Amino acid sequence: MDEMTKVAVDAMGGDNAPAEIVKGAIEAVNQNSKIKVYLVGKQNVINDVLSQHTYNKERIEVVNAEEVIDTAEPPVMAIRKKKDSSIVVALNLVKNNECDAFVSAGSSGAVLVGGQLIVGRIKGIERPPLAPLIPTETGCSLLIDCGANVDARPSHLVQFAKMGSVYMESVMGIPNPKVAIVNIGAEEEKGNALVKDTFPLLKNCPDIHFIGSIEARDIPTGYADVIVCEAFAGNIILKLYEGVGATLIKKVKAGMMTSLRSKIGALLVKPALKKTLKGFSLEEYGGAPLLGLNGLVVKTHGSSTANEIKNSILQCVTFKEQKINQKIKEKVILSDS
């Protein structure tokens, strides 16, 4: 049983809960025999959905939680008051080592705040960053931090760079990952106060492969593996990635419908195009881990379907097997002192 990765999944979180969440959990245990999923939420509701599927009953368990935290609720208050919510109950499973990881498509704020308050930071980690993988021309990069804690300090960004390097090397298998800091120009003297103060610290950090500044224009090319920024900037990057992508694809589709000629062409290119664009979708990479906690907390899109939930659960296995938290302790904390 020790080899098993035990994942608590928020069955009530996200636009497509509980149906797609339950489906994703079933797909994950079917795909990997080393996973056990704990579906947390309203027992009756979850059982109703489960009864519509055939699944391995030994590897999917339901944990009852009667409350649900809404995305509109102020996170700190919600975590404190709703002790019997799916998010709080699931986070306590991680805190008490009954689970290795927690996956939620629910309220970002509540997951981020709850992760810090309930699971807690690894001793020495100043701030846990939310670090999604974003698609690039050559594969994917880790964008760190897109979290809820804005106005970071330089020392936070240095820890982000180190944790991001550990993640990309151990989970994504990229040796000596290239680290860059988001900036408004390539030169060292450019940037805002935070970037100017952080740049020399990263430059002199022996544990990472720092390649300097990255302009936003170059992020989609895959120029860097770990893209370090403060959460306000990271949030803009992540959401604009989605926004520009969605608008352009809408434009491409509309463009193809403008004439009979282009409509026929559209029918012919559709399958190939769909396949290529799938590789550039944020959903393909599962959720974003909140790094630096005593356990793994993964936040997936509110709009997650079964596929993204499945991918998010699967990534928890690599995270556990690669002993990421042990490596963070060794490479981020010990190298600091």
Place this chain on the structure above:
Amino acid sequence: MDEMTKVAVDAMGGDNAPAEIVKGAIEAVNQNSKIKVYLVGKQNVINDVLSQHTYNKERIEVVNAEEVIDTAEPPVMAIRKKKDSSIVVALNLVKNNECDAFVSAGSSGAVLVGGQLIVGRIKGIERPPLAPLIPTETGCSLLIDCGANVDARPSHLVQFAKMGSVYMESVMGIPNPKVAIVNIGAEEEKGNALVKDTFPLLKNCPDIHFIGSIEARDIPTGYADVIVCEAFAGNIILKLYEGVGATLIKKVKAGMMTSLRSKIGALLVKPALKKTLKGFSLEEYGGAPLLGLNGLVVKTHGSSTANEIKNSILQCVTFKEQKINQKIKEKVILSDS
């Protein structure tokens, strides 16, 4: 002659100088009879290019400037030392009221610094923002500020909102333009320190139509007409717009080349697609004005071709005819006091 809009154009600036710059200038005067262009730069070089075209000699004049400011040069130093550079000579034409406007595809830093140092700010304007138009699903929005001065204060952002409103109403003809501040969530209590301090000021500002926060995801939809942000964030937004767009179009093209079927389809959809995507190109909107100066300074892309130079010159006419600077004085400065 008074109706003429006199535009100084940096013939030496940008990747495609001088050929495309000169060509764009000729196209602009051909298209609008109220424009006179002063091509500033090395006389011999410019005359060489001009001799390859037929053009209206009364409305294109060459102004000699022997030096060129390179994009890699530190801007402040370059503006101070290179008195005979195309940028400095052209900016002095605007300062001395010999020209109404200056258009350059050269060093962004030098144009921004030079605009402030030589042409100077309108009295009462704290900081001149660089404000490009960006394409959206429904038309275009003004992104203000993408300039060189990062770490803005709340009072700067309020002036940006007012100047942006004047521009969108008078130049783009959008009545009562919707103003939003870039934020990481829709709620008023979200954001970094700058946004939290600025939000109530914008909310209580009687001269603008403030609609609250805008998340980066919604920028491409055209949700707001004037998108207010500090320059570091603005620079990320502008450059990521370009970057994600370029990568996605590359992906679409590659996707279409994966099979014989899709290749045939590609031939059929190409013309329609080209037309649609052209409408979503940053280049279609000409350059970005640096607002709040005693004259108009327009920065266009370093990679500008004749078409963007032409559009940038043409927008100077509207700017002059609509008396934008007079309106900025009335609506931004006077309403402050």
